[in-house]
Amino acid sequence: MSKGITPQSQNYASWYTDVVKQAGLADYGPVKGTMVIRPYGFILWENIKEPLDRMIKETGHVNAYFPLLIPKSFFSKEAEHIKGFAKECAVVTHTRLKIDDEGEIIVDPESKLEEEVIIRPTSETVIWSMYKKWIQSYRDLPVLINQWVNIVRWEMRTRLFLRTSEFLWQEGHTAHATAEEAEEETLKILGLYKKLAEEFLAIPVLTGLKSESEKFAGAEQTYCIEAMMRDKRALQAGTSHNLGQNFSRAFNVTFQNRDNQEELVFATSWGVSTRLVGAVIMAHGDDKGLRLPPKIAPYQVVMVPISRDESGCLKVRKFISPVLDEMRAKGVRIYEDWSDNTPGFKFNEWEMKGVPLRLEVGPRDIEGGKAVLVRRDTGEKIILEKNVLTEQIPLLLEEIQKGLFDQALAFRQKNTHTVSSYSNFKDIIENKGGFIRCGWDGTQKTEMKIKEDTKATIRCILYKEDPSEMRCVYSGNSAKHVVIYGKAY
RNA sequence: CGGGGUGUAGCGCAGCCCGGUUAGCGCGCGUCGUUCGGGACGACGAGGUCGGGAGUUCAAAUCUCCCCACCCCGACCA
Numbered sequence: 001m002s003k004g005i006t007p008q009s010q011n012y013a014s015w016y017t018d019v020v021k022q023a024g025l026a027d028y029g030p031v032k033g034t035m036v037i038r039p040y041g042f043i044l045w046e047n048i049k050e051p052l053d054r055m056i057k058e059t060g061h062v063n064a065y066f067p068l069l070i071p072k073s074f075f076s077k078e079a080e081h082i083k084g085f086a087k088e089c090a091v092v093t094h095t096r097l098k099i100d101d102e103g104e105i106i107v108d109p110e111s112k113l114e115e116e117v118i119i120r121p122t123s124e125t126v127i128w129s130m131y132k133k134w135i136q137s138y139r140d141l142p143v144l145i146n147q148w149v150n151i152v153r154w155e156m157r158t159r160l161f162l163r164t165s166e167f168l169w170q171e172g173h174t175a176h177a178t179a180e181e182a183e184e185e186t187l188k189i190l191g192l193y194k195k196l197a198e199e200f201l202a203i204p205v206l207t208g209l210k211s212e213s214e215k216f217a218g219a220e221q222t223y224c225i226e227a228m229m230r231d232k233r234a235l236q237a238g239t240s241h242n243l244g245q246n247f248s249r250a251f252n253v254t255f256q257n258r259d260n261q262e263e264l265v266f267a268t269s270w271g272v273s274t275r276l277v278g279a280v281i282m283a284h285g286d287d288k289g290l291r292l293p294p295k296i297a298p299y300q301v302v303m304v305p306i307s308r309d310e311s312g313c314l315k316v317r318k319f320i321s322p323v324l325d326e327m328r329a330k331g332v333r334i335y336e337d338w339s340d341n342t343p344g345f346k347f348n349e350w351e352m353k354g355v356p357l358r359l360e361v362g363p364r365d366i367e368g369g370k371a372v373l374v375r376r377d378t379g380e381k382i383i384l385e386k387n388v389l390t391e392q393i394p395l396l397l398e399e400i401q402k403g404l405f406d407q408a409l410a411f412r413q414k415n416t417h418t419v420s421s422y423s424n425f426k427d428i429i430e431n432k433g434g435f436i437r438c439g440w441d442g443t444q445k446t447e448m449k450i451k452e453d454t455k456a457t458i459r460c461i462l463y464k465e466d467p468s469e470m471r472c473v474y475s476g477n478s479a480k481h482v483v484i485y486g487k488a489y
Numbered sequence: 490c491g492g493g494g495u496g497u498a499g500c501g502c503a504g505c506c507c508g509g510u511u512a513g514c515g516c517g518c519g520u521c522g523u524u525c526g527g528g529a530c531g532a533c534g535a536g537g538u539c540g541g542g543a544g545u546u547c548a549a550a551u552c553u554c555c556c557c558a559c560c561c562c563g564a565c566c567a
Contacts (some may be wrong), residue, residue, distance in 0.1 A: 003528060004516095032559085086564065122567095153566070163566070216567095222566095238567060273567050306526050344527040352529095362526055370527080489567095 003348070004384045007287050010081040012041040013139060016416045017160065019281060019289050022120070023353045024158045028202020033158045033165030036042040040353065041161075043298035045168065048276050051147065051200050051295075052170065054361040055192045061172060068149070069117040074125035078250040081124065087154040090165075110164060111356070116267035119152040124218065124243070124269055127173045128251040128416030135175060135265060138257050142185070143175040144303070161278035161487055162235075168271035174263045177257065179244070181337045182266035183221075188272040192221045193238040201276065202293035202405040203227045204412055206435075206484055208460025211447060217267075220244035226459045226484065228412040229282035232383040232458045237279050282356035283408050290354025291376050293404050294397040299335040301393060302355045304346045313338070318358075319366045319386070326390045351376060357393065377403045416484075425473050429454045435486045437462075439470030439479025446474045450485070459484045 004022055006014035009333035025041030028034070037045065042120035069092065075082045087229075088093060093116050098108040120126065131143060152166045161167075197205045219241035225235045248254070250266040254455050257263050260278045284291040294300045303324060306318040324334055328489050335355070343360070350358060356372055360372040371384040371389060379399045384392055415434030419425050425436055440446060440458065450473075451457055462482045470479035 088504090151567095155566070157565095167567075169567075270565070275567050304526095308525060312525090340525090341527050342527090342529060343527085344529080346528090347526095350526050360526070364526075422549070 005155070005287065005289060005352070005478050008230065008285075013159075015285075015287070017280060019285055019352070020160045023290050025277065025281075028160070033155050035158075035160050035164040035166070037168075038299055039388040040172040044277055044280070044292070044296060045274055047296040047298065048196070048201065048280075049170070052192070052272065053148070055195070056170070056172065059188060061146045061193065063147060064145045064293045065147055065149070066120075066123050066130070067234045068200045070120050070123075070126050072116045072118050076128060077120065077125065078218050078246060079249075080246070081218035085121045086154070086300065088155065090152045091118065100215045120149075121151055121153045121406050122164060122269075122271075123147070123149070123151075123171055124173065124247055125251075128247045128253060128267070131173075131175055131248075131265075132251050132253045135253055135255050138177050138255055141175055141177045141255060141265065142181065143225060144172075144185075144415070145174070146172040151471040159278075159489075161274055163226070163275075167274050169271050171269060175248070175267045177255065177263070177265065178269070179266050179485050182242055182244070182268050186221070186223055186240045186270070188358075189195055190225065190238075190319065192242065193225045193272060193412075196272070197225055197227065197237055197276075197279075198405065200293065200295045201280050201283070201294075202401055202408060203237070203279055204405065206460055206462070207486065209459060209463045209484075210239070211458045212261070212444060213447060214364075214458065216241045218243060219247065224460055226284055227279055227485075228408075228415065228435060229279070229489070230285065231282070232412070232415050232435075232486075232489045234484075235274060235275070235279050235282065236459070236488065237270040238270075241268060243267035243269060269337055284359070284404050285354075288348070289352030291404060292354035292356060294356045294401045297354065297356055298333065299353075299355050300305045300333045300397055301335070301357045301359055302346075302350045303334060303361065304343055304350070305336070306343050306360060306365075308363075312363065315363070315366055316361045320361045320371065321388050323371075323386060327393060330390070330394065332393060340465075347374075359389075359393075370384055375400055375403075377407070381419050419473060420471065422474055425450075426454055429456045429485075433487070435459070435484050436473075437482065437484055438473035439467055439478040439483050441472035441475045442480030443475070450474055456485045456487050457464075459486045459488060 001288055005018040008015045023040065024038050026038055027036045029036050053394060070457060086234045093113055094107045094111045095113060096108045096111040097105050100106045134140065135143065148170050150166055150168050155163055155165050160166050174185050194205055194207055197203045205227045207223065207225055210222035210224055216239060221242040223240045224236055227235050229235050245264040247267050253265050254262045255265055274373060281290060303320060305313055307313045307316055316377060328334055349356065354376060356376050358374040365371050368385055369386050371386055374382060416430050416437060417434060418437040419428065423439065447458060465478040465482040467482045471477065472479050
């Protein structure tokens, strides 16, 4: 247990906030619902972005930038879309301030906009207004554009990284000539997201389809990656939508096909956000703080010198610097903590910050030509000869990466229950928590009833699994889908 | 928007009932010294419109009224 961090078992929500603040990841901004991402948190986000951006580009997409401000009228074009987002749109109504007679700064009533603009809660509408201009022929397709931007969705209740009024994300918007191609794109991106989560964030995810009530406003189908946090709740970590022709119809985006016929284009959109940082925190963190996967950790190794005085520091430096230089040349991210805190303080501090490996170098090590390594994932202490460090540390980092994934996977498996009776379902949701795998008759009525009873929702439909042997856990009718139920963030 | 609560140093709080010295404590912060293999210690020090306004009073952090802000719990969301 760590000083100043509420244990997970006592209050998971407090644990989360404590860790985010004390590890220096983020802080609350001055406007309710806003978040300041501090450098340590931002490096983490950059390290998540970097591999995803690379994968997005490798699959033929290009980055661009569309404006933050969107005419209000655009939102009325797609009926479902506006229904979904209307309640959380920030609206710009005026363009300037002025100083009134009492010296107070007020909104200048004379600067009221003719047409109000909204701050993007997502960019489908602006993007499709532009695609209309750019797409005429099948030769213009596909359009494969992504953007890394901030968006605003006005929220009542906020939690750092998980739910804030403004957040950062990546949103891809593609246009295709056929429905098949759009579906293929939607799934391709889902695959990238899964790969990002599992290979880089070390978070195992389920992939599936959202139910009608949970899908994106304006989509035909929403695919998602869903992860289990350490409090056994589900976190939607990414979504990929097949928008069909809904937006091309709303914005009248057509193209001429090879047969000289006019057709509406097919669309997709997909995104992951800074919420992934929250996912990393909650999928791996323990009572000591963060546990970061080496691939995305801001620092992979922290070197803590143990020394009595200045000359001791010098000896440490002389002993270990060549090793550190060599590792840096191999691309290992290393932080050397020369601050004048005590070693014990530093151990706790860097454990809280989740650094995968700690390297301790003190007089005893120098004398024996060794160094002490401590793994953050297992707490295991390893003493190694100095001359094998450069070779061993990268291997250990790989092991830790894998170790975190394996732990998370084992945890999810242990907490996923296949059930066939509703009483069993309720018992597990109330008393044990976790994911429930069961049959669903596909009706909205069943979905609503279960939500009312238990607050659990369908996290995803396992569309690849065959439901023919199953019955609906609620109605007892033959199951239309195999689904995963859980309480969600 | 309905219910509950809190505003006092950077953070966390005590003091308020029952008005009365110079408003206090812990952490943090600064300087110096001793320390340093699991959250060190000592000395000295800096830091306050007591959320804001009005009122009662010889006297208000403390009593009265108004306002403001934020937090927690219930209907939405990546």
